[in-house]
Amino acid sequence: MRLRRKRRLLRCMRKGRELSKVQDNTSAIKPGDVLLVSTIRNEKIRLPYFLKYYREMGINHFLLVDNDSSDGTLDYLSGQSDISVWHTRHSYRRAAHGVDWMNYLKRSYAHGHWTLVVDPDEFFIYPFCDTRPIQALTDWLDGSSIRSFGAMLVDIYPKGKLSDVSYQPGQDPLEIAQWFDSGNYSITKNPTYGNLWIQGGPRSRMFFADTPRKAPALNKIPLVKWQRKYAYVSSTHALLPRGLNQVYEEWGGEKASGALLHTKFLDTFSAKAAEELQRNQHYAKSAEYRAYEMDMRDQPDMWCKWSERYINWRQLEILGLMSKGNWA
DSSP, rough: OOOHHHHHHHHHHGGGGGOOEEEEOOOOOOOOOOOOEESSSSOOOTTTHHHHHHHHTTEEEEEEEEEOOOOHHHHTTTTOOEEEEOOSOOOOTTTTTTHHHHHHHHHHHTSSSSEOOOOTTTTEOOOTTTTTTTHHHHHHHHHHTTEEEEEEEEEEEEEEGGGGGOOOOOOOOOOOOGGSSSEEEEEEOTTOOOEEEEEEEEHHHHHHOOGGSSSOOOEEEEEOOOTOOOOOETTEEEEEGGGGGGSSSSSSSSSOOOOEEEESSEEEEHHHHHHHHHHHSSHHHHHHHHHHHHSTTTTTOOTTTTTTEEEOHHHHHEEEEEEEOOOO
């Protein structure tokens, strides 16, 4: 594992050469700041609310990789003092689906900082997030000597066809997509990295009903007190050193955990899926997007009789999809 980690770190340093600085405000990062890292492509429509949401949560600085957007993303981000941006035209797939680029940025700028890694369609929630900023969580994690914090990806979708309501820039996606699957999840332990492997939810029942083991992974470890020697190895599903993956309790009780509300399924999804299928830059030759493309042609309704309307984090805790553990 140590050799594998060293290879990852060497790889990220090499792939970091593919990044060109567009806007460097990293000199404004202060000790104790909480950072957010993300790779984006043609997400301008989502960025206004995404940035607002995380600024209100308490994120101090954004480190963003733009993978050759053509929708005006770079112009939109220009001049925002809490954002640093790098641009690349290189292959997302050959950069381990963006992981190498983000590992490089975290190694360069996030050492010693709590760092959140999310996609533009993911909204992090944690216990008491409605009343406490993210610094309250990171302070508690520091005081408890916890270095990493897990979150389950919860797919959120509308009732009715995705095309029924148009998403507008700056809009909260939860005004359109409010439903999720409260069950239908399986959990196993990855023997290599020791992380939990969670599958299920609406994508499994709709797009991978015949091959559930090929359904997307829903386990993530998005929040880490970053050190230069750390490296993600598979999206935010697993890290090295291996001990960072144990964000669950093995001997009874529960560790605190959060959730990522995944708002992929809006009216913008069909065009996005078609673009990504054509680019062929995603995992397993874009098998996930091939499944989407085949099943979304008729704009089916993802809602079913077992769907539950999202209310708040306490609801997810009651359902066992996240936990406040011993944080009171």
